[in-house]
Amino acid sequence: MNWPKSIYVGDHIWFGQNAMIFKGSKIGSGSIIGANSVVSNKRIPSNTTYAGAPLRLIHENTFWTPHSVHGWNDEEIKKMSESDSDLFSYSPDENTLDFDEIESILNSSNQDDTVEYVLMFLFAGKNRFCLK
Template sequence: MKITNGDELLNLENNEFIGEVPKLTNSQININGKNNTLVCEENVVLWNSRIDFNGDNSVLYLSSNNFDYALNISINGNNACFIGKNNYFNGMSSIILSESQNVIIGEDCIFSYNISIRVADAHLIYHTKTKERLNYSKSIFIGDHVWLGQGSMILKGTHIGSGSIIGANSVLSNKHVPSNTTFAGSPARLTKEDTFWLGYSVHPWSELTTIKYSQYDSENFVYEIDDNTLDFEDIDSDINKFAKPDEIVKYFESTFLEAGKNRFSLK
């Protein structure tokens, strides 16, 4: 089923739509399976986007956003993808979910141009002697207020804590990125600790504005581990226990939407 008008989501067969009808601007949603659930909060606009449900029993949760979503998402069966509020897409980002793995993205992130997020290598790699598979797919977690630089690739098993910065053209696979750190390179490595970032663009700044922001005395974007911090591995395990998509939706709502600032902190 090809959907190019949001109102068509109200007449799905063998699949479910929950929430507010999104606005589709030069965008389409293709559903080629059954028992899938799409959740859209209010203020969801898909711009030049494509969402493909290529299998069964998957959940895509799109939170309310002050900005347009610019996404190509491929969901291939038994996957869960949660995208939090008010993420800024400065160009098209690609997300591919495979082999029953999941993608969780927090809120207030910046996705620069040509971001790629993939939980799988797609093809199989084996050890020549043991004949055992080496490259199992793994879920990806990106916390709140994360800046992904242009051309960065976030690959299987990567966990990025809130407040972090990923440099342009970085490649991260099975990486553990603590909160308030900067990683860059291919493969990416730690380049700075104890960093945070602001979303202002410096392009039009005068010398006076530069001087004004030479220091920013705030703890708003400094993240710590506290009693409300969630464990990424536990989240993944919890999601995979659920047999029905509506159970996953309820889990997202009860777990993520009620958690505090440090929900996705990582050390």
């Protein structure tokens, strides 16, 4: 049997064009999935870059911003790479949710309880979907 599995995607993820995400995949917040990549039943840690088919780790401790670096000079790139901000850096804390626990609760709940449970995530904090 080809049993269904959930897909979990954290906050602030960048999916490249034509990236395919299949069942059982868990993607932590702040990650980048390269163009034409295939993610199937994989656990992608937060703040990492993965790409390819087969999927492989490209870089760790990464984050993306909406800024376009195409017109930047070396000084601007260096300034951005040395940012003191942790706005897009995710690390586990007391608000971090466990994807396996979420799955178990969702599978054992009725529809009304499921909606209420999911709504709790909206205000769980920045690191709610961090994976390390």
